[in-house]
Amino acid sequence: MKRIEAVNDFVVKFANVNGSGSASANELFAKSFLRMGIPVSPRNIFPSNIQGLPTWYEVRVTESGYLGRRGGCDLMVAMNPQTWAQDVKEIDPGGYLFYDNTKPLPQSKFRDDIHVIGMPLTEIANANYADARERQLFKNIIYVGALAGMMGIEPEVIAELVGEQYKGKEKLLKPNLNAFHMGLNWAKEHLKDALGLKVRRADSVGDKIFIEGNAAAALGCVYGGATVCAWYPITPSSSLAEAFQRYCSKLRVDPVTGKNKFAIVQAEDELASIGIVTGAGWNGARAFTATSGPGISLMTEFIGLAYFAEIPVTLIDVQRGGPSTGMPTRTQQSDILACAYASHGDTKHVLLFPEDPHECFEFAATCLDLADRLQTPVFLMTDLDIGMNQRLCSPLVWDDERRYDRGKVMSAEMLEEGKEFGRYLDVDGDGIPYRTYPGTHPTKGAYFTRGTSKNPYAIYSEAGADYVYNMQRLLEKHETAKTLVPKPQLIPAKQPARFGAIFYGSTSPAMHEALDALAWQGIFVNALRVRAFPFQDEINDFVHSHTKVFVIEQNRDAQLKTLLVNEAGINPASLISILHYDGTPITARFITKEIAEIVSALNIRPIKRDKAA
Amino acid sequence: MTYILKPRLHHPTLPKNKLGFTRRDYEGKVSTLCAGCGHDSISAALIEAMWELAIEPHRVAKLSGIGCSSKTPDYFLGNSHGFNTVHGRMPSVLTGANLANRDLIYLGVSGDGDSASIGIGQFAHVMRRGVNMTYILENNGVYGLTKGQFSATADRGSKAKKGAVNQDSAIDTVSLALIMGATYVARSFSGDKKQLTPLIKAAIAHEGAAFIDVISPCVAFNNHPGSTKSYDYVREHNEAVNRLDFWPSREAITVDYSEGGVIEVPQHDGSIVRLRKLDSDYDPTDRINAITHIAQASAKGEVLTGLLYVAPDAEDLHAHLNTYEMAFNKLEEKDLCPGAGMLEKINAGLR
Known part of the structure; x- marks a missing residue:
């Protein structure tokens, strides 16, 4: 049988019951990789519920720093009987199932193309703890210990993390460490070489924060x-x-x-x-x-x-x-x-x-x-x-020289100097009028704010010309916004490319990984990450300089594409939507597959890795 | 909508308050409401109260919702900022404005449709939070701007102009305000400026949620026989529990009260609310008693007016939130931004 062997590059999924205290144990597991210099990307997949419903925690260990959801599962830690069948099914062939074998399960409950690792977690917890809640909580820490033992997570790293978590709560520190070592030692004794997923200290985290x-x-x-x-x-x-x-x-x-x-x-x-x-x-x-x-x-x-x-x-x-x-x-x-x-x-x-x-x-x-x-x-x-x-x-950044931009606010001094004040008057040609804060000046600058139409001096008006002046000015202001919002970021392909891809928001890590995977297949795609609306001209130029542009989104109706067509005057025929909207985060595998299929359907032979497009 | 400009030249002998302002300085644009509208009398009482208190007009922020009543802030205090917000949502906007700058005086103007129908939720919650404001509900029991539909304060059995009889029970806004935690609750009548003006003055001095329900007949759609919000009906059924005098400071109280009891309620700002009792059983500092009295009067078909409740130990939202003394809209980077050094420490804690 195939056996997945991987170092610093795999996906572990924990299937738990909401409210069972698994979250902090799972987080401990995830953080231990960071402390060993290996990037990790965890995701909570949880129900709209406080207690009782299934919850999953998916940890992607990725030395190459791909933080998007990968898809698939190399090791399932199946701690929830409710979702057993679904969880077992999800494991990649050659992958691993870790479960509590205190009670024997019939053979039909397993698959023959995965490796099954059993550990009597309940038995161990019951033997060591009397209190029901403690049994539950420490069972979680015991399995973290077992995983650490099988994978080679450094116990000192876990001890350090537990120490930080229970700083000042010494009463909790020791029992947690004991539970961890209980699992670790049991695994070392009974589960030697059971798992082909290994951890090796690396230096890929740098100064990043979590x-x-x-x-x-x-x-x-x-x-x-x-x-x-x-x-x-x-x-x-x-x-x-x-x-x-x-x-x-x-x-x-x-x-x-x-x-x-x-x-x-x-x-x-x-x-x-x-x-x-x-x-x-x-x-x-x-x-x-x-x-x-x-x-x-x-x-x-x-x-x-x-x-x-x-x-x-x-x-x-x-x-x-x-x-x-x-x-x-x-x-x-x-x-x-x-x-x-x-x-x-x-x-x-x-x-x-x-x-x-x-x-x-x-x-x-x-x-x-x-x-x-x-x-x-x-x-x-x-x-x-x-x-x-x-x-x-990347670490959060703030420049102490940075000043808040309070915009166009007319002060008492400016009013006193006789500067003209029209609350909705475009004085600078950028569509942005001056405003005054309430209480600024005894006799100047007061105005009445309303949702009804008004003239440039904030006087109620139903005159068509006043309404149109105002609405045109708001459009002008929207144009001004283009010059102020964050610009799109270009991710150029390593080879000249005729295809482009536009993406935004949380799709980013999956997209970066997909671009690498596509390049590996000989499909080179220039990508542009849109960071704001209204759209700058760069976005339009980007679309025009490619034969076809994929627009990758996490919704059904291609909403950004609609906005690009509506607001940037882009021909919809030049855009191809890649849509993922089942509620799970988009994966690199999904994007890669979709784009590769479309590229091949367009009858364009994938270019060999070493040849230019 | 207003095309007539008020004359800017005033008679030199007009009386001035201690800031040197005449009443004219507290006026706004010419009203566009119907002649005889109760709302205009309320605007006049507001002008009188502000003038007598010698408040700098520009230090008042006027906020309103939507409807006839909500248009009135344009007709007084022309040198104040006004905000005609969204139907039924003035309370939240006022709350935000108040949080942004605690140094101004906040006046909320609303109507019965605005506060008791579409906006009953925000009405209730703004009272709960104790926002420091004077909230005036110009109550005519009818939708004026849309021509005569019943509002939620219309009494059951009252008759619309076109003859329909209201079958729904009425929402009593003073009872609601009391239950929700308003710390100053009054009811008055737009036709009784002598009663209304001191009630407004004391409400402004009150540091907490002050609410005044002012019955304000709609001459166009709700001033006919069969209406319980008409001038005639309210005059006949008005039961005042007290007469209020308001002193901006603790000094110089020289009025002689020979008959009936007198209650004095000092306010946080040093002013004094002095009430002449007209109903000897009525103690306006007793909230439970006030609620009972209002319900009893209502059962008898009486409209109880006067200062119905005042909490001497009122606190406002800023006190609840323990906010900084300086207005938020004056705070700068040095007050608000923890700086790059602190961010480095935060980053370090996230590794």
Whole structure:
């Protein structure tokens, strides 16, 4: 029988029951690779449930640093009887099944093309612990010990991690270490050479950090100067607001007075959340809300007001599967159009697409600047895959010379000097008018903000000419936004290429890996990572310089492609959609296969690796 | 919509407040509401209250929802910023504005459709949170701008202009505000400026969620026999529990109260709310008692007016959130950004 043999390059999947305490044991397992210098990419695959339903934790160990979901499974740690059949089925031929063999299982429960590794976990736990909860929790640590023993994870690394986790809680430290060694020793004694997946210390992690996108975005809001956060709990965005609370408690409390330089309101619903953010933005404070698709649907009326009345608002959409309640705990990029055109009437909004936590941090702060500069709603379009999984990424960066861009705010001094103030008057030709904060000047600069049409001086008007002036100016402002949003990133192929690929957001790591795999097959593709809407001319140029351009997305309806056709004037015939939308993160294998098949169907013979296109 | 400009030249003998402003300085654009609309009388009472308190007009932020009432902030305090928000959602916008700059005075203006129908959720929650504001509900029991449909405050059995009888029970906004935790709750009548003006003044001084329900007859659609929000009906059924006098400071109270009891409620800012009791059983600092009284009066068909409840120990949202004294919209990088050095430490902890 085939036996998968791999060093520092494999996928381990843990099948657990939600609420069984497996998460921290699994995280310990994942982090141990990082400490041995091997990049790792874990993903939580969890149900919309607190206790009892199946949950999976997939760890991709990848010395070459491919952080996308690979697909397939080399080792299944099957700890959940409910999902046994499905879990066993998922293992790649020649792969491994690790299970608790305390109770014997009939042969029919297994497959003959996989290697089965049994360990009496329950028996060991029951023999060593009396308390039911302890038996459960330590069973998790015991299997981590066994895996470490079989793979060759350095026990010192685990000891270091456990030490950090239970710093100051010595009572818990020792029993955890004991459980770990119990598993380790048992495996060394009984499971020698059972597993062909091995770990060897490497030096591929460097100074990278390991953080969830939601935490990074929250920290970006702290650094970017957000003082007001209003939110309503919704998966997968709740942990973002909670992280903001956590970071603010550490970083934003005035040391002298003990007072908070932040205000966080858990509102009664998403309508109130966006209302609070709109009120704060109107009054000159930096404010944001974090939500997901259903929240965006509820917020759309206010988004229209903020667009039309020109109020800075930052919205972070941690996308999940839709429509309706959809798949609350699965990932998608399916709110692109809903956000780009949110609200009734003619509207267009600024969207930023971060690829990982590093960019979640950077773009969150950028969104706050852009919202003030453009006086409009700005969306950070992240998703569950980035938001709720710890991801290895470049360290977060902040330049102390950086100043907040508060945009065009007319001060009392400027008004006093007699500078003309028309709240909706385009004075600089960039479509962006000046605003005043309420309470600026006793007699100058006050105006009435409204969602109804008005003239350039904020006076109510139903005159067609006033309406058209305003709407054209908003278009002008949208043009100005193009010069301010992050530019797309080109990933050129190593050989001249006639095919292009456009992708964005969390597709990034899978795409990078797919590009390498395609090149290996002789298919060279130039790729462009779109980082924002409105689209810059570079995107148009990119499409025009290729025969065909693949647009890779994680939604059914090719939403970015629609936006490219609508807003960048791109001929739809030049675009080919590659769509993945089952709720799991897109994989390199999927992208590679799709592109390779299409390329061959287009009757273009794959080019030999060493020949130019 | 407003084409008539008010004259800028005023009579030199107009009385001035201690800031040197005349009442004219507190006015706004010419109202576009119907002649005789109760809402205009409320605007007049607001102007009077602000002038008497000598508030700098530009230090007030006026926020409203959608509807006739919500248009009125354009008709007073022309040098203040105003915000005509979204139908039923003014409370959240006001909350955010208040968090952004605690130094301004926040005035929320709403109607019964705006607050009791589409916006009842936000109405309830803004009271719960104790946002420091004066929330005025201009209550006429009817949708004026859409021509005469019942609102949620219309009494059961009251008759619409076209003859339909309301079958739904009414939402009593003062009871709701009390239950939700508002710390200053009053009801008044647009036709009684003497009662309304001091109620507004005390509400502004109150540091917490202050709510005034003002019955304000709609002359176009709800001022006919059979309506319970008409001028005639309210005048006949108005039961005032007290008369309020408001002193901006603790000094110089010289009025002689010979008859009835007097209650004094000092406010956090040093001002004093002094109530002359008209109903000897009524103690406006007793919340449970207030709720009972309102319900009893309502059962008798009376409209209880006056200061119905005031909590002397009120706290506002800023106190609950323990926010910094300086307005958030004045904070800069040095106040808000933890800096690159701290980020290095955070990075180190994530390896």
